[in-house]
Amino acid sequence: MRTCARWRGRCGLSLRSGALLLLIPPLLLALQLLVVGSLLPGAARVWIGVEEQDGGVAFSVISIEPKWSSRHRGTRSWRPGVEEEAEADDGERREGARAFEDENEMHSRQVGPRALEVQLWAAGEPSFTAELNRIIQYITRPQLNCSKVLSPGRAQPAQHPAAPAHWLLCAEDWLLPASHKTCVAYSFSMDGGDADFLKTVLGLGCEVHCFDPSNSNASGGHLGNSLASNHGDGGVVSQHKMWLEWRAPKKRTQKRRGNPGGVSQTLADIMATLGHHTVHFLYADLLSGEWRVFQNWIEAGTLQNVHHLVAKVHLEWAGFEVGGSNEEVLRYWFSVLQGLQASGLKLVHSSAGEGHSVLKQTVANAHSSYTLSWVNTRH
Known part of the structure; x- marks a missing residue:
């Protein structure tokens, strides 16, 4: 102290210089955090506190918080034609999804409680043979054995x-509707291939609704007239000049405006309009539109209210609004089939159609179409 008192001016200068030297490291660190933070996703916010206490320097980082947009919260952003990896909840990396773009245009889809999970490659890499074999094995092996069945045109159960x-x-x-409850059946077909299905569900006393946009005998083309219910009258078929939709309403309005006779609605919209919470039996031959329709049902959670599904799947070409390489299309198809299973549907019967063309390639061990019968074991 005597020395400092003797050299007060020089000692004071030394103390101030020491304090400045102590401030340099935290200031440099603060500058580094600001520069690095600006490069982080979402423009991170950095708050730094620097103060002098008892001859020392206190330094603290209050927060570093990225500004995540809503699309980062719990969802994966899928862009057409872009392969990406997404971080799974358990910390493992899984292969990202690939959206399939239509040759002409891509419409936005209705996204509901669950998103379609695109499966990994069958062979770990793109392979037409591996992807096709996986699909054929899946759709030709029933997952549930039924002791009693209803076959086409018959309303009485039989063992075989x-x-x-x-x-x-x-x-x-x-699995059959209770006798004291109304049985509801829907059929979507334009070629008359549902005749035996209609006969069967009519024999069960179901309220039956038949949807065919080409049917001139159906009621008017707008929603109010075309979805008139038969009020639970068994043995009566209500004809509707309507078809299934899988796109968001705002994206399809302009496209359908030039066709006053063709009205389309999602299955959920149709059920809501008719006042049906459950469809016990549903038949669908959608002429290659089934893959996007199935995806809509999976994502919207509609399948939880469908008990029996009979549908024809077409393999000749990719289908409406489905694009990509042949391997990508096959993987997408399999992902849709897995989505149906995840929704509770189990395959009980498979019947091969004619032809051996798959994505315009002749394949000896596969057919161009299959009629598949599912039952929902979760209802």
């Missing part, structure tokens, strides 16, 4: 179909 059948309905007691 009388003849090879295109489709079957599982007639286990716990």
Whole structure:
């Protein structure tokens, strides 16, 4: 102290210089955090506190908080034609999804409680043979054995179909609608291939609704008239000049405006308009539109209210609004099939159609179409 008092001016200068030297490291660190933070996703916010206490320097970083947009919260951003990897909840990296773009245009899809999970490659890499074999094995192996079945055109259960059948309905007691409840059946077909299905569900006393946009005998082309219910009258078929939709309403209004006779709605919209919470039996031959329609049902959660599904799947070409390489299309198809299973549907019957063309390639061990029968075991 005596020395400092003797050299007060020089000592004071030394103390101030020491304090300045102590400030340099935290200031440099603060500058580094600001520069690095600006490069982080979402323009991170950095708050730094520097103060002098008891001859020392206190330094603290209050927060570093990225500004994540809503699309980063719990969702994955899929862009057409871009492969990306997404971080799974368990910390593992899984292969990202690939959206499939239509040759002409891509419409936005309705996204509901669950997003379609695109499966990994069958062979770990793109392979037409591996992807096709995986699909064929899946759609030709029933997942549920039924002790009693309903075959086409018959309303009485039997242990085995009388003849090879295109489709079957599982007639286990716990899978059929209760006798005191209204049975509801929908059919979407434009070629009259649903005649046996209609006969079967009519024999069960179901309220039946048949949808065909080309049917001139159906009621008017706008929603109010075309979705008139038969009020639960069994044995009566309500004809609707309407078809299934899978796109968001705002994206399809302009496209359908030039066709006053063709009205399309999602299955969920149709059920809501008709006042149906459950469809016990549904038949669908959508002429290659089934893949996007299935995806809509998976994402919107509609399948939880469908008990039996009979549908024809077409493999000749990619389908409406489905694009990409052949391997990508096959992987997308398999992902849709897996989505149906994840929604509760189990395959009970498979029937191969004619031809051996898959994505315009002749394949000896595959057919151009299959009629598949599912039952929902979760209802």
